[in-house]
Amino acid sequence: MNRSPSRNLHRSLLCAAAVLIAAPFAQADESTMPVAIHGEMVYPVSGPPISGGLVLVRDGKITYVGPTEDMVYTMDHRVIRAKVVTPGLIDARATVGLSGLLNQPHDQDMLEKSAPLQPELRAIDAYNPRDPLVAYVRSYGITTVHTGHAPGMLVSGQTMVVKTLGGTADGDTLKPAAMTAVSLGSAGTTDQAGKSPGTRAKAMAMLRAELLKAQEYARKLALPDETKRPARDLRQETMLRALDGTQPLLITAHRQQDIMSALRLAAEFNLSIVLDGCSDAPLVLDEIKAAGFPVVLHPTMARSFGDMENLSMETATRLRTAGISFAIQSGYESYVPKTRVVLFEAGVAAGKGLGFESALAAVTLNAARIIGVDDRIGSLEVGKDADLALYDGDPFEYTTRCVAVFINGREFPGEHHTP
Amino acid sequence: MFPRITLGLLLAAGAALHAQESPVAFTGAKIIPITGEPVENGLLLVRHGKIIAVGDARAVRLAADVQIVDVTGKVIMPGLVDSHSHVGGVQGADGSNPIQPDARALDSLDARDPRLQKARAGGITAVNVMPGSGHLISGQTLYLKLRAARVVDDLLIKLPDGSPAGGLKMANGTNPMRPTPNFPGTRAKSAALVRDQFIKAQEYRAKRDRAQGDPDKLPARDLGLEQLVEVLEGKRVVQHHTHRQDDILTVLRLAREFGFKVVLHHVSDAWQVADEIAAADAACSIIIVDSPGGKLEIRDISFANGAVLEKAGVTVGFHTDDGVTDSRHFLRSAGLGVRAGMSRAGALKALTLANAEMLGLADRIGSLEEGKDADFIILSGDPLSVYTKVEQTWVEGQKVFDFADPQDRLYALGGPGAGDAQRLQLCCYGNAWDLIIAANQGGAQ
Structure with missing residues (x-):
């Protein structure tokens, strides 16, 4: 086997953080170098784990995944070694970049409260790739987030899928408009006197009316007489994409009656939806399974109160057993911590019965499938984006550290703990 | 041996x-x-x-x-001691005044709060339950044993004189500063109000001492000042919420001036002033939260706080601040502490004996030693592993949690019926949790 130059051999991951402090400049040339990443264990997720595995990266893409002994690579590769290599983690529902670290008015863009239905709001117009929380979650191996408007209004806005590169919203984005966020239950209603929706039933009536309007908009758009077609309407255009399936509704529903309302809505309008939160999922597993919609499950360690009072740390296990497609999310936090870290949430799920490989899939390939980007990310496969997370042990163990992160083949530091 | x-x-x-x-x-x-x-x-x-x-x-x-x-x-270790929690829905001061040492957590605790059983499920056997941090002095805290309980009396730890063990909750920084009447608007005003009060307590004590028991000369009983005198005399420890490095030093300055014993709580910036904390011989009860921020004062909080304090020689323990973090994940704090450089032994001590020391209970709990209370937990494996579960929790020789019991399992993992029966009360403004709930559910900010 061709070994790389000796200067690379001592590039132990234990000193990766130190090396990488100067990364943006010093690495300018390295970022274009091909990389050979050796893992004592490599988890491609799309296939069985590889003991003594190797991942080769060139031009931002994965060019080889397999046993080290089956591949010879050239001298120009930069060599990295780690105990565990996984695909970059994907947070299937977050608000990072919209809900900033400081929790001051200037960095809180996750919710517009001027009207209950504002599907026209786009996450990409609010996402701050340089909020410290973006780099923070990246340092734990999260390379892609499905982020956007938070639960809290009936239709709070559109979500986006973005890599945690910390560059620009446009440059980092995989999907500028992924889903449209809908909140049912307490999060979708208001207790302000005289304001709607004040009840669950009213919220559903408003939502149904909105979809009917979009159907009517679609009908008029298809009129043969161009002069009779309606003017562009951003709101209707968005809801139309929910109707034609190109931009599904992401429906936050925790109580079982709210989950059932979401399914009823989907059936009425022939929607494909994604269920979000789903604290009460164990109570309506058969119904969710029959409907065939995926679930982006609440954080395992979320606080159990209000609509989430029934949540269980075992729900992920129940979903897996039921054969329901699911991913795990970090969700939205309004206070402390300002964001959860989906690595930690998946870890606790793993520990509470889900097991390592299913938990890993819930924050990689399954998440990628649910948010519709599995052609690019979510597993270690030749041709996919070179997004990887490197750990010094089982990624879910409390005592393990993320030692380095790759996005599009570019290296970022793993977690560091002051000082 | x-x-x-x-x-x-x-x-x-x-x-x-x-x-x-x-x-x-x-x-x-x-x-x-x-x-x-x-x-x-x-x-x-x-x-x-x-x-x-x-x-x-x-x-x-x-x-x-x-x-x-x-x-x-299996693995057996001492029952965990949580040096800062709000389980039981404890309350203290109300919104009328920033200084209310007369308010007692004792008079508010719901011994049937499901979160007490969730704490047992997390391996916690003793806990310091405290009023919130929205006041300079928000009341008397309670040190509890998580025995099987029907009423609060079943949980108390009695001092030799028969009174329930507890500390005095104080706070500085932004939480007690608010734009309501009587409350401070700045840090300097906060400190001045506290100093005034301790000077009153000094005078109260002097009057009491001069009276030499003569009822005609004794000052009229003052429930608040009585507590502050206990603090001055070292009989009651100040459990002090503080985050920012300058606020931490203010606490130490006041403790030095009035000679009281203090445990620093949260101490988000501890890593910046560890030497000063060590020099003052103040113990630190710290929290691990999954990300920094959420409020300005914890912008710089670090998983490494435990490691830095340990190296500086400070007595350091973890707390849950339940519901900021869930009691069922308390072991996790130690794991994350080790992740950021703490020793394994130090991290495990920070869940047990260090906290017992902060509560003045190290002679009874916090370690497995002959003569100590039989408070222990049985774990399925390494206490620092995510795959380990708490199988049983024992308090004073009685099993109070058993994962094999279906009802206990429900509390351990959650599910219908495990929900919180009551409003969460803690933290900054008395109704902070209402705001948080509203924000999480309804989008208020």
């Missing part, structure tokens, strides 16, 4: 098992006593709610009528 025991002498005639009339031996587990090295294949011998012996199972022959519980393959 392990005393030879003549167990026959210890056996009660009739051998009723309840409360260990006869001794119970837990054998075969790895025992982590905290005060010494872990023992593989250990033995923990318990009777009448106390630990009779701890050591190597192979070093002792048990008498025939000792009840033996084979826990081979």
